[in-house]
Amino acid sequence: MGRKLLLKDINVPGIKSFEVYRKQGGYASVEKALKTMSPDAVVEEVKKSGLRGRGGAGFPTGMKWSFIDKKSEKPRYLICNADESEPGTFKDRFLMEYIPHALIEGMIVSSFALGAKTSYIYMRGEFRWIFPILEKAIEEARAAGFLGKNILGSGYDLELYVHSGAGAYICGEETAQIESLEGKRGNPRNKPPFPAIVGLYGCPTVVNNVESIAAVPHILNMGGDEYAKIGIGKSTGTKLISASGHINKPGVYEIELGLPVEEFLNSDEYCGGVWKGRKLKAVIPGGSSVPILPADLFLKNAKGEARLMSYESLADGGFASGSMLGSGGFIVMDETACIVRNLWTFARFYHHESCGQCSPCREGTGWMEKVLHRIEHGHGHMHDIDLLVDVAKKIEGNTICPLGDAAAWPVASAIRHFREEFEYHIKYPEKVMNPKHFEIEPFRSEKNLVMA
Amino acid sequence: MIKVTIDGINTEVPEGTTILQAARQIGGEIVPPAMCYYSTLKNSGGKCRACLVRVAAGSAKDPRPMPKLVPSCITMAQDGMVVENITNPQVLETRKGVVEFLLLNHPLDCPICDQAGECDLQNFAYEHGMAKTRYEEERRTFDPIDIGDKIKLHMNRCILCYRCTYVADQLTDNRVHGVINRGDHAEISTYIEKAVDNEFSGNMIDVCPVGALTDKTFRFKQRVWFTKPLDAHRDCPKCSGKVVLWTKGNDVLRVTARKDQYGEVKEFICNECRYDHKDMSHWTVEGPRHIDRGSVISQNHYEKVDLVKLKKDVERQLKFQEGKRLEQTNNSAE
Numbered sequence: 095m096g097r098k099l100l101l102k103d104i105n106v107p108g109i110k111s112f113e114v115y116r117k118q119g120g121y122a123s124v125e126k127a128l129k130t131m132s133p134d135a136v137v138e139e140v141k142k143s144g145l146r147g148r149g150g151a152g153f154p155t156g157m158k159w160s161f162i163d164k165k166s167e168k169p170r171y172l173i174c175n176a177d178e179s180e181p182g183t184f185k186d187r188f189l190m191e192y193i194p195h196a197l198i199e200g201m202i203v204s205s206f207a208l209g210a211k212t213s214y215i216y217m218r219g220e221f222r223w224i225f226p227i228l229e230k231a232i233e234e235a236r237a238a239g240f241l242g243k244n245i246l247g248s249g250y251d252l253e254l255y256v257h258s259g260a261g262a263y264i265c266g267e268e269t270a271q272i273e274s275l276e277g278k279r280g281n282p283r284n285k286p287p288f289p290a291i292v293g294l295y296g297c298p299t300v301v302n303n304v305e306s307i308a309a310v311p312h313i314l315n316m317g318g319d320e321y322a323k324i325g326i327g328k329s330t331g332t333k334l335i336s337a338s339g340h341i342n343k344p345g346v347y348e349i350e351l352g353l354p355v356e357e358f359l360n361s362d363e364y365c366g367g368v369w370k371g372r373k374l375k376a377v378i379p380g381g382s383s384v385p386i387l388p389a390d391l392f393l394k395n396a397k398g399e400a401r402l403m404s405y406e407s408l409a410d411g412g413f414a415s416g417s418m419l420g421s422g423g424f425i426v427m428d429e430t431a432c433i434v435r436n437l438w439t440f441a442r443f444y445h446h447e448s449c450g451q452c453s454p455c456r457e458g459t460g461w462m463e464k465v466l467h468r469i470e471h472g473h474g475h476m477h478d479i480d481l482l483v484d485v486a487k488k489i490e491g492n493t494i495c496p497l498g499d500a501a502a503w504p505v506a507s508a509i510r511h512f513r514e515e516f517e518y519h520i521k522y523p524e525k526v527m528n529p530k531h532f533e534i535e536p537f538r539s540e541k542n543l544v545m546a
Numbered sequence: 547m548i549k550v551t552i553d554g555i556n557t558e559v560p561e562g563t564t565i566l567q568a569a570r571q572i573g574g575e576i577v578p579p580a581m582c583y584y585s586t587l588k589n590s591g592g593k594c595r596a597c598l599v600r601v602a603a604g605s606a607k608d609p610r611p612m613p614k615l616v617p618s619c620i621t622m623a624q625d626g627m628v629v630e631n632i633t634n635p636q637v638l639e640t641r642k643g644v645v646e647f648l649l650l651n652h653p654l655d656c657p658i659c660d661q662a663g664e665c666d667l668q669n670f671a672y673e674h675g676m677a678k679t680r681y682e683e684e685r686r687t688f689d690p691i692d693i694g695d696k697i698k699l700h701m702n703r704c705i706l707c708y709r710c711t712y713v714a715d716q717l718t719d720n721r722v723h724g725v726i727n728r729g730d731h732a733e734i735s736t737y738i739e740k741a742v743d744n745e746f747s748g749n750m751i752d753v754c755p756v757g758a759l760t761d762k763t764f765r766f767k768q769r770v771w772f773t774k775p776l777d778a779h780r781d782c783p784k785c786s787g788k789v790v791l792w793t794k795g796n797d798v799l800r801v802t803a804r805k806d807q808y809g810e811v812k813e814f815i816c817n818e819c820r821y822d823h824k825d826m827s828h829w830t831v832e833g834p835r836h837i838d839r840g841s842v843i844s845q846n847h848y849e850k851v852d853l854v855k856l857k858k859d860v861e862r863q864l865k866f867q868e869g870k871r872l873e874q875t876n877n878s879a880e
């Protein structure tokens with residue numbers, strides 16, 4: 095059993111309520127921070143912990159906090175990014191739904207560290223049912239004196255609001271989220287300036303993922319140095335992984351970073367192996383935006399070393415033979431999965447979700463989707479494959495926000511590793527007419543298949 | 547003052563100058579094209595990505611190159627910065643890509659488009675585009691609509707530069723239009739049952755780089771290159787009153803604000819000047835308008851028709867059309 099922090103008490107009956115959460119030791123970090131620590135000391139502990147942002151980019155949280163402009167007289171804001179909409183990622187939802195107080199507690203100590211007097215939780219519009227859960231948790235915390243004026247007699251005031259989005263993936267991008275929170279169309283901003291200097295209402299702002307914020311109380315309780323001992327190398331602590339696809343036990347798991355991928359995939363404590371006794375074909379380890387890896391390169395890196403669930407190990411090999419831990423959306427595909435179809439589905443998503451501000455992403459996402467649709471439905475040409483690679487290349491790095499990259503990377507990696515499968519679709523249009531074509535007749539490429 | 551080098555040419559500019567403005571100060575070939583930036587509209591720029599350049603050295607203090615191409619229209623020049631525009635193949639390749647993206651869903655309309663001859667997209671595509679498109683899907687289409695009694699919107703031609711929304715925000719007292727929907731289905735639209743009707747709304751037409759917003763009182767009256775532009779002014783209590791009259795004989799066909807060599811209006815005009823004084827006697831004519839942009843009208847005929855040039859213009863238009871037409875071979879068997 096790996097170390098559990100965030101989900102340690104998930105099975106305690108009534109953990110949703112303030113009473114039970116408190117009885118399990120909840121809100122201890124608020125008492126510790128507000129009564130015995132300075133805001134800067136809290137930032138220092140988070141720096142020492144080595145915690146890296148759990149929203150996808152993995153940027154060190156303590157460092158991000160230390161960038162916030164404290165010199166200006168302007169108010170500072172903390173926004174919790176609860177817009178979780180990346181296909182394959184559903185860990186924040188799980189946390190907020192089942193242990194809402196973990197997030198509220200994290201918001202209080204993190205806001206204290208940043209000197210924010212007003213903080214927001216920006217929640218994905220589709221999470222309608224979680225809205226009242228968080229509102230209730232906030233009311234309970236307020237009633238117990240953990241929110242509002244003069245919290246625990248420390249003189250620190252904090253108001254916490256939950257804001258519901260309206261159903262746009264792009265509002266998960268931090269600057270689009272800020273625009274949306276300001277009541278505007280959720281278009282990402284050009285950077286610089288960065289939110290730490292000019293954020294919400296033109297004031298210094300930090301945007302952090304739900305899981306990043308929920309990890310802070312644990313860091314304060316055990317101390318940053320102690321937290322840094324969990325995990326491996328620069329991948330410290332525990333991470334929530336939402337596992338889906340062709341596995342026996344899909345769900346949300348908390349792992350200690352550094353767990354071998356093979357153990358995560360096959361052990362009964364976690365995914366329980368590929369379902370139906372089938373072979374593993376490919377894995378997308380960090381949500382739809384990260385490069386797909388064929389089974390062989392997923393289990394072992396290009397040097398033949400076993401991969402671990404960590405930021406570094408999954409990225410080993412760069413984009414040529416590696417991927418990313420991303421947001422922890424772990425998508426598994428067995429031998430009957432069609433890479434082209436899967437890619438088309440993702441392309442459709444990015445086409446639908448592009449905000450349309452910059453021309454490469456606005457036009458390129460739609461173009462890639464249409465070409466992929468054609469290939470998957472047996473109307474592709476051989477030159478379409480290189481066309482896709484070129485369009486992805488023309489988008490990547492040339493857009494305002496990373497959604498363009500997120501749309502381009504999966505295309506580039508799928509073609510890099512599964513080119514034969516694209517060619518097959520073009521050569522045998524009659525065979526791919528049926529959407530379940532690879533269930534009927536699995537596509538075999540000796541290169542990629544690995545015995546489960 | 548800070549020193550910047552663009553494509554090997556040194557210049558000095560005040561601190562807080564963008565790379566694009568520094569390049570414009572040098573002038574000529576090395577000026578990056580701009581399809582969304584508009585110097586007189588605050589917050590404009592950063593969207594079309596036509597102006598992307600490479601920064602080979604960030605500044606004298608930190609001479610590292612920037613990892614990605616940057617939009618020159620909103621990126622500040624730094625002391626000692628070294629910029630590559632037309633000297634960098636990656637920049638040119640990316641720009642070709644931007645042309646292709648902008649034309650992807652753009653109609654094959656030039657011959658019937660009121661903007662032809664004074665269209666930034668046409669010029670941009672001609673100068674930076676590739677010979678043919680690789681797009682073989684269906685274009686998304688919208689029907690043209692009136693967004694006020696004087697302005698027609700051809701959404702098919704819109705490149706979503708957002709300039710018209712900044713005009714509405716910054717020049718009129720109440721914006722009643724904006725962008726709805728997302729991605730390549732985003733469109734310019736008025737708020738429900740609202741019409742654009744404001745004393746300065748006509749400037750939206752002038753800032754629109756393409757034929758998406760056009761003057762209904764001028765549409766289809768005349769191809770722009772058969773008209774004669776005159777600088778003129780009148781005493782106007784609302785605006786500068788400095789305009790260009792687009793005339794034929796003694797008729798005033800259209801009134802617009804004056805654009806500089808980068809297509810930018812520095813002094814916006816009111817709707818009264820634009821629509822209500824189409825009479826030569828209302829104006830003091832200063833003389834012929836000098837149009838020095840590389841557009842079709844710049845080669846026009848103030849006194850007599852230059853047939854050779856006209857032929858070139860037509861050929862250029864045809865070539866542009868040709869470029870957008872699909873290669874027949876696309877459907878051949880593989």
Ligand SMILES: Cc1cc2nc3c(=O)[nH]c(=O)nc-3n(C[C@H](O)[C@H](O)[C@H](O)COP(=O)(O)O)c2cc1C
Nearest residue numbers: 147148149175177178179266267268302303306496
């Ligand atoms: C298109 C797009 C969507 C994103 N969606 C989310 C999201 O749903 N949740 C999230 O935490 N971060 C999301 N991000 C990343 C955020 O911009 C930001 O980096 C993150 O919230 C920072 O938090 P962290 O440092 O705690 O990871 C998204 C980024 C992009 C470009």
Ligand code: SF4
Nearest residue numbers: 449451452455493495
């Ligand atoms: S990359 Fe896409 S989503 Fe991001 S700003 Fe540009 S158009 Fe919008």
Ligand code: SF4
Nearest residue numbers: 655656659662665757
């Ligand atoms: S390129 Fe310009 S002139 Fe041609 S159709 Fe488009 S907007 Fe009109």
Ligand code: SF4
Nearest residue numbers: 704705707708710754
């Ligand atoms: S209508 Fe014209 S000015 Fe407005 S966004 Fe479209 S192209 Fe730009």
Ligand code: FES
Nearest residue numbers: 592593594595619
């Ligand atoms: S002009 Fe710079 S991005 Fe459009």
